[in-house]
Amino acid sequence: MTSWDAHRAVDAVWKLEAARIVAGLVRMTGDVGLAEELAQDALLAALERWPESGVPENPGAWLMAVAKRRAVDRLRRDERLDRRHEQLAHELATRRHPLDGDEDLDAALGAVDGEVGDDVLRLMFISCHPVLSTESRVALTLRLVGGLRTDEIARAFLVSEPTVAQRIVRAKRTLAAERIPFEVPEGPDRASRLSSVLEVVYLIFNEGYAATSGDDWTRPSLGLEALRLGRVLAGLAPGEAEVHGLVALMELQQSRSAARTGPSGEPVQLHEQNRGRWDQLLIRRGFASLLRAREAGGPLGPYVLQAAIAACHAGARTAEETDWGRIAALYEALVRVLPTPVVRLNQAVAVAMARGPREGLALADALTAEPAMKGYHLLPVVRGDLLSRLGRHDEARAEFERAAALTRNVPERAILLARASASAASASPAGPAGAAADAAPRAAADAAATVRTGPPAVAAVPARTGVTLAAAVRAFLDRPVLNEETVRSYGQTMTRLRRHLGDDVILTEVTADEIGAAFVAAWGTAAAATWNRHRAAVRSFAAWAAGPERGWAADDLAARLDRRPEPRGRTRPMGRRQVEALLERGEVPLRERTLWTLLYESAATAESVLALNVEDLDLSGRYGRVSARTADSAHRAGNDGNGGGVGERRVRWQSGAARLLPGLVAGRRQGPLFLADRRPGPARTPAAGDLCSHTGRGRLSYERAEYLFKRATRELDPEGNGYTLRLLRHSRLAHLGEDGWSAGMLRDLSGHESVRTLAPYVRSR
Amino acid sequence: MRFLMTTQGDAEPDEKMLAEMGAFIEEMARAGVLLATGGLEPGGVRITSSGGEITVTDGPFTEAKEAIVSFALIEARSREEAVELARRFWKIVGDGVGHVQQVFGPDLDPRQG
Numbered sequence: 001m002t003s004w005d006a007h008r009a010v011d012a013v014w015k016l017e018a019a020r021i022v023a024g025l026v027r028m029t030g031d032v033g034l035a036e037e038l039a040q041d042a043l044l045a046a047l048e049r050w051p052e053s054g055v056p057e058n059p060g061a062w063l064m065a066v067a068k069r070r071a072v073d074r075l076r077r078d079e080r081l082d083r084r085h086e087q088l089a090h091e092l093a094t095r096r097h098p099l100d101g102d103e104d105l106d107a108a109l110g111a112v113d114g115e116v117g118d119d120v121l122r123l124m125f126i127s128c129h130p131v132l133s134t135e136s137r138v139a140l141t142l143r144l145v146g147g148l149r150t151d152e153i154a155r156a157f158l159v160s161e162p163t164v165a166q167r168i169v170r171a172k173r174t175l176a177a178e179r180i181p182f183e184v185p186e187g188p189d190r191a192s193r194l195s196s197v198l199e200v201v202y203l204i205f206n207e208g209y210a211a212t213s214g215d216d217w218t219r220p221s222l223g224l225e226a227l228r229l230g231r232v233l234a235g236l237a238p239g240e241a242e243v244h245g246l247v248a249l250m251e252l253q254q255s256r257s258a259a260r261t262g263p264s265g266e267p268v269q270l271h272e273q274n275r276g277r278w279d280q281l282l283i284r285r286g287f288a289s290l291l292r293a294r295e296a297g298g299p300l301g302p303y304v305l306q307a308a309i310a311a312c313h314a315g316a317r318t319a320e321e322t323d324w325g326r327i328a329a330l331y332e333a334l335v336r337v338l339p340t341p342v343v344r345l346n347q348a349v350a351v352a353m354a355r356g357p358r359e360g361l362a363l364a365d366a367l368t369a370e371p372a373m374k375g376y377h378l379l380p381v382v383r384g385d386l387l388s389r390l391g392r393h394d395e396a397r398a399e400f401e402r403a404a405a406l407t408r409n410v411p412e413r414a415i416l417l418a419r420a421s422a423s424a425a426s427a428s429p430a431g432p433a434g435a436a437a438d439a440a441p442r443a444a445a446d447a448a449a450t451v452r453t454g455p456p457a458v459a460a461v462p463a464r465t466g467v468t469l470a471a472a473v474r475a476f477l478d479r480p481v482l483n484e485e486t487v488r489s490y491g492q493t494m495t496r497l498r499r500h501l502g503d504d505v506i507l508t509e510v511t512a513d514e515i516g517a518a519f520v521a522a523w524g525t526a527a528a529a530t531w532n533r534h535r536a537a538v539r540s541f542a543a544w545a546a547g548p549e550r551g552w553a554a555d556d557l558a559a560r561l562d563r564r565p566e567p568r569g570r571t572r573p574m575g576r577r578q579v580e581a582l583l584e585r586g587e588v589p590l591r592e593r594t595l596w597t598l599l600y601e602s603a604a605t606a607e608s609v610l611a612l613n614v615e616d617l618d619l620s621g622r623y624g625r626v627s628a629r630t631a632d633s634a635h636r637a638g639n640d641g642n643g644g645g646v647g648e649r650r651v652r653w654q655s656g657a658a659r660l661l662p663g664l665v666a667g668r669r670q671g672p673l674f675l676a677d678r679r680p681g682p683a684r685t686p687a688a689g690d691l692c693s694h695t696g697r698g699r700l701s702y703e704r705a706e707y708l709f710k711r712a713t714r715e716l717d718p719e720g721n722g723y724t725l726r727l728l729r730h731s732r733l734a735h736l737g738e739d740g741w742s743a744g745m746l747r748d749l750s751g752h753e754s755v756r757t758l759a760p761y762v763r764s765r
Numbered sequence: 766m767r768f769l770m771t772t773q774g775d776a777e778p779d780e781k782m783l784a785e786m787g788a789f790i791e792e793m794a795r796a797g798v799l800l801a802t803g804g805l806e807p808g809g810v811r812i813t814s815s816g817g818e819i820t821v822t823d824g825p826f827t828e829a830k831e832a833i834v835s836f837a838l839i840e841a842r843s844r845e846e847a848v849e850l851a852r853r854f855w856k857i858v859g860d861g862v863g864h865v866q867q868v869f870g871p872d873l874d875p876r877q878g
Contacts, residue, residue, distance in 0.1 A: 008843065008845045009845050009848075009849065011843070011845065012842070012843055012845035012846040012848070012849045013849055015842055015846060016796070016846065016849065016850075055849075055852075057856075059849075221842070224840060224842075225842075227797065227840075228796070228797035228798070228840070229797070230797070231794075231795070231796070231797030232795065232796060232797050235794075235795030235796075235797075236795075281800055281801060281838070285800070
């Protein structure tokens, strides 16, 4: 066995045994952090010894024995052994057979060994404890129960390894600080704690489910990991209907994993999926779990109901056979226990399928006032679909256009824009489809809609003839005037565009907007120089294709591609992950962490953020008022896009700062939010407004704040100087621009006076 | 990753082994690893297709030692994990021959690489 093979073998054994070993160690030591450390020691011992000695007869027992021995050593060294022994003996005495005085820890543990399964269940409950942040729960569960390595978790969640390590460290610290007991909760707590466990498992599942085949392989495999965790949980808590419901839901959703993406990775709607590619084995397992859920009894919970809906789809041999009446009834029950806007939207779809678009539309219309639905593109998609089925094409077009503006998925946007123009054609009397729809009486339109199958989904664009994108690109690159280097460079650009837009699209039907959107998706986050290089290639292609001898392009295809100023030196924004890692760094004091988070989230200037006073904060509204006099001169009175009074502007933050601020305010009622480390010397008494009456300390100065930030970011800066605070604002604006924020929205957030200054951040669409 | 574990041979299991195997199978199922398992009739029916002609032959056949007699379909995170589970299985069964083969299902459509 080579050492590489041995490492993989150890890793495989570890993943099988980790939960039991860690759980046993937590029981033994009463400390999740220590247990994990000891488990890692045992793993290291295996990595050292197994390549030479071979994998032992019973590898799980070997690992457990090593870990226990180290635990005893460690507890003895820390003089915690006797205390822990007593505790354990007491626990055992109160639970089962009392211990004799001379029985040692091993025997005590032996008595506990029979409850290994329960320990794993306890481990799941403690890893998913609500006292931890969601991210920490997910990371800790995958680490302790799933046996995944930090780097595997990091890759799966597209974050850096230190970030994951940090989340785990923080979680363990919190569990210790809050003295969370290692137990399966009973009584009124049990239901809410269990739902926290289910939530974490389903979150992991969805993270994998959202990943398509094009991504890193570890992301899709997260779905299987969650399924596995769910199955383990169902074995440990067989009396809980919702656990079986969740497993059923995941089995049924996973059964469609092969069918839900097309050959080039594009999503395939449920009603268009090739049902022959559904995994019948998983469907049967899903049905079996659903049956167990029903047997467990109790009221129907959200997971059981969602699984029942998934089962309706899985049981239909063709999309036409779907029992929409039953699905609509199940959604009505689901809305009662889980009245989220997304569930209500799905209900609208199901009702439209079962009882016609008019009833569905009424439900969807009720959602337009929901704040949570504001940026959600599927609401206008559903409304557009229902409106067009009712023959209200003008309104449908507006909805599709709104949806296209909201979605970040490029192929989907293209299809939505096509639907919008199809609706526009139907709405004008000249359009043949429009004439037919106008002539059709409402009742007939309703009837036609009810026999249509599948949920309202994006319709296929009718096939037409003309030069395809792939053929045009081939001809473009095949010209003798191009040298080899240019062909290679242009080729890269065109390959990415073909992947985004599809080889078979007809070039005359491609719009500049679509090219712009594909461009943003491909290179929106790239450096300006990269963006400009690809832009040059597309411009050349567009000019060539639109040339008089060809006339293949209807539009100036490069019209939406603005040249980006190429930043010099330090104005290049920080990467999102770099910012995230910085804000999550463990050793950063609360004041700095809050300041940086606030600066980033608000995209405000450091001057205005440092000028914030405690009395001017609205913690629940997540904003603070800065009077223009104290803030820097760039935001003078009168610049007020945020609805504040004249002469003040608002600094708005988000969840990160909202979590940190209460700790920093720490009961203070007034005075500067960010305080200096020390009281000012007698010679430098600051103005009364810059002095905290609670602590006698002055306001944190810009210079000091800047210095601390530079020091903290020195190793991130390629030039080794450390970054300026201004870069946080700059980075935030750049990131929001990438996310599609308009200049006006950026101005409202950041308080820039001119939209023009913000233009470099805004991406062409 | 899915794997099919198969065993060959004609050994008669004794009661102790059946009990141990039952416990092992239950544990694998509870761990979310085992998707399906079963035993196969010895021999069965042999189908031969040659030059467009299909021949059906009833068993039993002579090479009973090489016939597949049981299978387990498992969902493992790696080939090593599948092999480790096979090791545990064979520790219970004792002597014999088996195979572990990855299953390429609809999940791994060759078109998607």
